[in-house]
Amino acid sequence: MAKSVFYHAGCPVCVSAEHDIINLIGADKVEVVHIGEVRSRIEEAEKAGVKSVPALVTPNGNVLHINFGASMADVKG
Amino acid sequence: MAKSVFYHAGCPVCVSAEHDIINLIGADKVEVVHIGEVRSRIEEAEKAGVKSVPALVTPNGNVLHINFGASMADVKG
Numbered sequence: 497m498a499k500s501v502f503y504h505a506g507c508p509v510c511v512s513a514e515h516d517i518i519n520l521i522g523a524d525k526v527e528v529v530h531i532g533e534v535r536s537r538i539e540e541a542e543k544a545g546v547k548s549v550p551a552l553v554t555p556n557g558n559v560l561h562i563n564f565g566a567s568m569a570d571v572k573g
Numbered sequence: 574m575a576k577s578v579f580y581h582a583g584c585p586v587c588v589s590a591e592h593d594i595i596n597l598i599g600a601d602k603v604e605v606v607h608i609g610e611v612r613s614r615i616e617e618a619e620k621a622g623v624k625s626v627p628a629l630v631t632p633n634g635n636v637l638h639i640n641f642g643a644s645m646a647d648v649k650g
Binding site: 500512513516517519520521525552554556558559560561562563564 | 577589590593594596597598602629631633635636637638639640641
């Protein structure tokens with residue numbers, strides 16, 4: 497099965513949601529991307545439809561914005 | 574393992590998120606509660622910390638607000 501991608505920026509809300517998502521879905525089914533650090537992947541996240549972090553992009557391309565940590569504008573700084 | 578509880582109110586955002594969550598976590602691990610119809614469970618959802626729907630309450634009690642369909646005030650009408 498294709499993996500989901502969890503985009504986050506290291507904020508407390510992000511870290512908490514990351515733990516929950518990994519517990520629920522399984523670490524082997526989620527790629528975790530810290531777009532605050534791996535800035536080269538910000539564009540990829542935006543193209544996928546990520547408006548804020550934390551967000552989970554499912555294997556079929558849907559974006560689940562989970563709680564609210566930071567907007568993409570904040571991430572880009 | 575304890576189940577997560579997915580609260581929703583039948584809105585399009587809710588239905589889409591429900592499909593994604595069930596695909597990701599598995600239908601046997603999520604109880605789906607339509608609080609627009611089962612209004613007796615609105616209070617339970619609020620006590621769990623649900624501020625808007627759709628929302629997933631994890632087995633350890635964390636609330637993941639997923640996208641935004643409707644506020645609890647809207648659900649209560």
